[in-house]
Amino acid sequence: xxxxxxxxxxxxxxxxxxxxxxxxxxxxxxxxxxxxxxxxxxxxxxxxxxxxxxxxxxxxxxxxxxxxxxxxxxxxxxxxxxxxxxxxxxxxxxxxxxxxxxxxxxxxxxxxxxxxxxxxxxxxxxxxxxxxxxxxxxxxxxxxxxxxxxxxxxxxxxxxxxxxxxxxxxxxxxxxxxxxxxxxxxxxxxxxxxxxxxxxxxxxxxxxxxxxxxxxxxxxxxxxxxxxxxxxxxxxxxxxxxxxxxxxxxxxxxxxxxxxxxxxxxxxxxxxxxxxxxxxxxxxxxx
Amino acid sequence: xxxxxxxxxxxxxxxxxxxxxxxxxxxxxxxxxxxxxxxxxxxxxxxxxxxxxxxxxxxxxxxxxxxxxxxxxxxxxxxxxxxxxxxxxxxxxxxxxxxxxxxxxxxxxxxxxxxxxxxxxxxxxxxxxxxxxxxxxxxxxxxxxxxxxxxxxxxxxxxxxxxxxxxxxxxxxxxxxxxxxxxxxxxxxxxxxxxxxxxxxxxxxxxxxxxxxxxxxxxxxxxxxxxxxxxxxxxxxxxxxxxxxxxxxxxxxxxxxxxxxxxxxxxxxxxxxxxxxxxxxxxxxxxxxxxxxxxxxxxxxxxxxxxxxxxxxxxxxxxxxxxxxxxxxxxxxxxxxxxxxxxxxxxxxxxxxxxxxxxxxxxxxxxxxxxxxxxxxxxxxxxxxxxxxxxxxxxxxxxxxxxxxxxxxxxxxx
Amino acid sequence: xxxxxxxxxxxxxxxxxxxxxxxxxxxxxxxxxxxxxxxxxxxxxxxxxxxxxxxxxxxxxxxxxxxxxxxxxxxxxxxxxxxxxxxxxxxxxxxxxxxxxxxxxxxxxxxxxxxxxxxxxxxxxxxxxxxxxxxxxxxxxxxxxxxxxxxxxxxxxxxxxxxxxxxxxxxxxxxxxxxxxxxxxxxxxxxxxxxxxxxxxxxxxxxxxxxxxxxxxxxxxxxxxxxxxxxxxxxxxxxxxxxxxxxxxxxxxxxxxxxxxxxxxxxxxxxxx
Numbered sequence: 001x002x003x004x005x006x007x008x009x010x011x012x013x014x015x016x017x018x019x020x021x022x023x024x025x026x027x028x029x030x031x032x033x034x035x036x037x038x039x040x041x042x043x044x045x046x047x048x049x050x051x052x053x054x055x056x057x058x059x060x061x062x063x064x065x066x067x068x069x070x071x072x073x074x075x076x077x078x079x080x081x082x083x084x085x086x087x088x089x090x091x092x093x094x095x096x097x098x099x100x101x102x103x104x105x106x107x108x109x110x111x112x113x114x115x116x117x118x119x120x121x122x123x124x125x126x127x128x129x130x131x132x133x134x135x136x137x138x139x140x141x142x143x144x145x146x147x148x149x150x151x152x153x154x155x156x157x158x159x160x161x162x163x164x165x166x167x168x169x170x171x172x173x174x175x176x177x178x179x180x181x182x183x184x185x186x187x188x189x190x191x192x193x194x195x196x197x198x199x200x201x202x203x204x205x206x207x208x209x210x211x212x213x214x215x216x217x218x219x220x221x222x223x224x225x226x227x228x229x230x231x232x233x234x235x236x237x238x239x240x241x242x243x244x245x246x247x248x249x250x251x252x253x254x255x256x257x258x259x260x261x262x263x264x265x266x267x268x269x270x271x272x273x274x275x276x277x278x279x280x281x282x283x284x285x286x287x
Numbered sequence: 288x289x290x291x292x293x294x295x296x297x298x299x300x301x302x303x304x305x306x307x308x309x310x311x312x313x314x315x316x317x318x319x320x321x322x323x324x325x326x327x328x329x330x331x332x333x334x335x336x337x338x339x340x341x342x343x344x345x346x347x348x349x350x351x352x353x354x355x356x357x358x359x360x361x362x363x364x365x366x367x368x369x370x371x372x373x374x375x376x377x378x379x380x381x382x383x384x385x386x387x388x389x390x391x392x393x394x395x396x397x398x399x400x401x402x403x404x405x406x407x408x409x410x411x412x413x414x415x416x417x418x419x420x421x422x423x424x425x426x427x428x429x430x431x432x433x434x435x436x437x438x439x440x441x442x443x444x445x446x447x448x449x450x451x452x453x454x455x456x457x458x459x460x461x462x463x464x465x466x467x468x469x470x471x472x473x474x475x476x477x478x479x480x481x482x483x484x485x486x487x488x489x490x491x492x493x494x495x496x497x498x499x500x501x502x503x504x505x506x507x508x509x510x511x512x513x514x515x516x517x518x519x520x521x522x523x524x525x526x527x528x529x530x531x532x533x534x535x536x537x538x539x540x541x542x543x544x545x546x547x548x549x550x551x552x553x554x555x556x557x558x559x560x561x562x563x564x565x566x567x568x569x570x571x572x573x574x575x576x577x578x579x580x581x582x583x584x585x586x587x588x589x590x591x592x593x594x595x596x597x598x599x600x601x602x603x604x605x606x607x608x609x610x611x612x613x614x615x616x617x618x619x620x621x622x623x624x625x626x627x628x629x630x631x632x633x634x635x636x637x638x639x640x641x642x643x644x645x646x647x648x649x650x651x652x653x654x655x656x657x658x659x660x661x662x663x664x665x666x667x668x669x670x671x672x673x674x675x676x677x678x679x680x681x682x683x684x685x686x687x688x689x690x691x692x693x694x695x696x697x698x699x700x701x
Numbered sequence: 702x703x704x705x706x707x708x709x710x711x712x713x714x715x716x717x718x719x720x721x722x723x724x725x726x727x728x729x730x731x732x733x734x735x736x737x738x739x740x741x742x743x744x745x746x747x748x749x750x751x752x753x754x755x756x757x758x759x760x761x762x763x764x765x766x767x768x769x770x771x772x773x774x775x776x777x778x779x780x781x782x783x784x785x786x787x788x789x790x791x792x793x794x795x796x797x798x799x800x801x802x803x804x805x806x807x808x809x810x811x812x813x814x815x816x817x818x819x820x821x822x823x824x825x826x827x828x829x830x831x832x833x834x835x836x837x838x839x840x841x842x843x844x845x846x847x848x849x850x851x852x853x854x855x856x857x858x859x860x861x862x863x864x865x866x867x868x869x870x871x872x873x874x875x876x877x878x879x880x881x882x883x884x885x886x887x888x889x890x891x892x893x894x895x896x897x898x899x900x901x902x903x904x905x906x907x908x909x910x911x912x913x914x915x916x917x918x919x920x921x922x923x924x925x926x927x928x929x930x931x932x933x934x935x936x937x938x939x940x941x942x943x944x945x946x947x948x949x950x951x952x953x954x955x956x957x958x959x960x961x962x963x964x965x966x967x968x969x970x971x972x973x974x
Contacts, residue, residue, distance in 0.1 A: 266815075559739055
């Protein structure tokens with residue numbers, strides 16, 4: 001049928017450009033290849049066994065989940081809130097849109113460097129200076145094993161919010177005014193309008209962004225690489241996500257077999273979580 | 288008849304081209320402006336000396352060095368001569384990437400005559416040698432003369448022993464009202480050169496040795512005093528902490544740290560930043576002096592054979608000649624690997640201490656430099672962030688490093 | 702406007718403006734840093750004591766800078782056009798045709814988002830070198846010519862188009878491709894605009910793959926070229942910040958141009974699940 005004809009070129013493309021390398025990676029996970037050698041020995045599941053025994057791998061799995069749990073709700077709630085506020089504003093909306101998307105446009109290497117400065121201990125750290133102005137104690141942020149990960153989440157949320165605000169804004173502006181008017185006539189107050197009409201009607205947008213942001217946070221890498229000492233995911237592995245673990249194994253230790261095995265685990269994790277999300281969050285909205 | 292002549296002519300032309308054609312070799316180096324310019328000039332001279340050899344100089348950003356190499360191998364598009372960090376030699380050799388330097392061209396005498404002793408040891412793996420450096424680096428103590436004056440210390444008298452180092456650092460540290468360090472007496476950054484200082488210098492100065500002779504066993508945990516000395520700087524004397532002003536380089540360059548232990552590669556940047564600094568040999572302890580030396584060296588890849596191999600050998604030797612080393616010092620600011628050349632600069636106030644340090648320097652045998660560096664970083668972090676005792680942290684570090692070494696030696700079949 | 706409406710409006714303005722500071726401050730810092738000479742870049746204060754345009758001079762007069770800029774432009778524009786065409790075609794097909802295997806194909810396409818790029822570069826490089834794509838524009842562009850994200854986005858949009866319109870066109874004798882090209886596409890122009898700008902930004906900032914596949918500096922894209930200003934032991938942060946600023950400006954311009962389209966367009970994106 002025509003459908004298949006239209007899909008022919010794109011699917012062939014995907015098979016070559018994405019599928020074949022994916023299979024390659026899966027295959028590599030069963031070997032002990034170290035990249036610069038032509039020799040690849042088949043080693044069965046030993047790579048998988050090794051990574052699950054590796055405490056650093058387990059820590060990176062946990063960290064990755066922490067990134068998602070802390071990051072995705074923050075992004076969604078914050079950007080939704082901002083979009084709702086922005087929706088009330090008529091003058092200067094274009095300017096605000098540009099301002100909120102700036103973090104997303106700016107190269108990560110630059111924003112990471114600036115944030116590292118901002119997170120410094122007093123007297124150089126801007127954030128700490130602000131805290132002391134409020135009478136709060138100074139924090140170690142990136143230098144603490146407990147505060148480093150949330151600090152990086154904060155920076156990432158800062159980047160992602162602008163992009164999500166724009167999408168939410170559009171979703172909001174598309175809700176027919178009639179529904180809101182009718183509800184008001186029926187005596188609904190602001191709170192009810194928000195929670196009973198607006199948000200349910202936004203559900204498809206929320207689903208789309210939740211899925212995309214979850215995948216993004218599961219794959220987080222560049223911010224952590226640029227914001228930790230020597231890109232090590234420290235201090236003491238407290239910020240190490242799975243993709244950074246994979247990167248270190250592949251390109252610092254030249255241990256491709258292990259890196260590939262971890263990639264397969266990551267892939268299955270993302271696949272599982274995405275399918276689950278789509279099932280749980282997708283609800284048909286009654287008009 | 289005409290056609291026959293034409294064909295013969297064509298064949299002769301092709302033959303003559305291949306006989307008089309040039310041999311082309313490819314040289315890989317990471318991009319660094321002064322080095323790239325220097326190499327380009329040297330290639331011109333080399334090609335004058337050997338008109339039948341052509342060298343193609345390929346560079347790329349430093350960040351992706353390993354990725355570049357990794358991607359090129361399965362594709363078979365690598366270089367003939369490659370400039371790599373000596374610490375990567377074991378990894379590259381065991382993967383079959385490098386070939387041993389032919390012993391007739393690069394004999395023991397050649398090494399003895401032309402290089403510091405740690406060079407021969409540093410490029411050696413399982414009895415064979417794999418690369419030749421142009422320049423080397425070592426560590427020294429940098430100090431900020433203006434900050435010394437401010438603290439009423441003699442700006443021409445840097446600390447000479449570890450004891451003096453601590454005393455001087457304490458006098459140079461400033462705090463704000465809440466007790467936060469505003470100026471560090473001594474920048475402490477294990478992820479910079481700190482881990483080298485602990486491993487090759489402090490460990491030896493406290494009477495131990497980081498590894499056994501053939502690098503199969505980790506032995507530094509036998510002297511936890513070495514780690515304790517370092518972590519005391521952070522937790523007891525409070526003269527600095529890892530991450531202060533982002534890193535030690537930023538701290539020293541912004542004049543927020545009065546002293547720093549750093550490598551010779553830092554000299555150009557400090558001059559550019561207009562800092563009034565002095566350089567001294569690393570402080571000694573118990574009469575023991577030690578230093579960590581490292582270098583980038585030129586090796587020949589295994590895919591280079593036949594005529595290309597001959598050309599590559601000539602190129603590598605050329606790059607290690609005395610003339611080149613002197614020019615390198617002027618243009619790039621890196622120390623010559625040849626003791627004879629080095630001696631000429633012993634009295635230079637900046638280069639002198641580094642060069643003298645080369646005499647008693649060690650170049651650690653790394654099987655996975657990133658991982659081994661991280662082990663040391665984690666050890667320091669455990670002590671100052673988690674309150675773990677230096678004895679325990681060092682023991683755990685040694686265990687982790689031992690696992691790394693074991694895995695490596697096993698894969699090599701030892 | 703009721704009193705409570707007005708209060709809400711005022712509060713909105715206050716909060717939004719307060720947050721503006723947080724949003725823009727790092728960018729502001731970056732631009733200020735680009736005006737600092739080397740010896741000031743390591744200082745923690747914000748405003749340069751001796752501002753200079755020397756960094757900009759250094760970066761823009763780097764002999765290959767215009768070439769890098771051009772390369773980035775060519776790559777970003779080409780991939781964007783390709784993505785606009787193919788992603789919308791596939792999105793349309795999945796949204797508007799029913800055929801066996803449709804859901805599996807969609808899931809397959811979506812699953813391509815789940816492998817980190819870092820693991821794909823080696824097979825890509827082997828492929829590229831075997832097919833002679835090293836140091837070519839095609840080599841840099843090919844992984845980004847069709848994207849799963851774009852397909853997902855376009856599918857959402859295409860689903861909102863009433864089937865009757867398409868059927869009417871069929872009755873009129875328009876070819877299947879014509880229906881896509883002349884009926885469906887024009888109805889989703891806003892979505893195309895948003896996809897265009899997001900794709901452009903993503904491609905412009907891409908670093909790792911363009912770095913690996915180019916061995917000649919002439920073929921570097923802008924981020925790769927700018928990376929040559931930092932090295933093993935000397936990070937020229939003032940140049941990196943300058944490079945980042947220079948790199949961001951075209952994106953701001955593109956965003957401003959496409960903004961109007963985006964807002965109207967993204968209005969419908971993701972609305973139907």
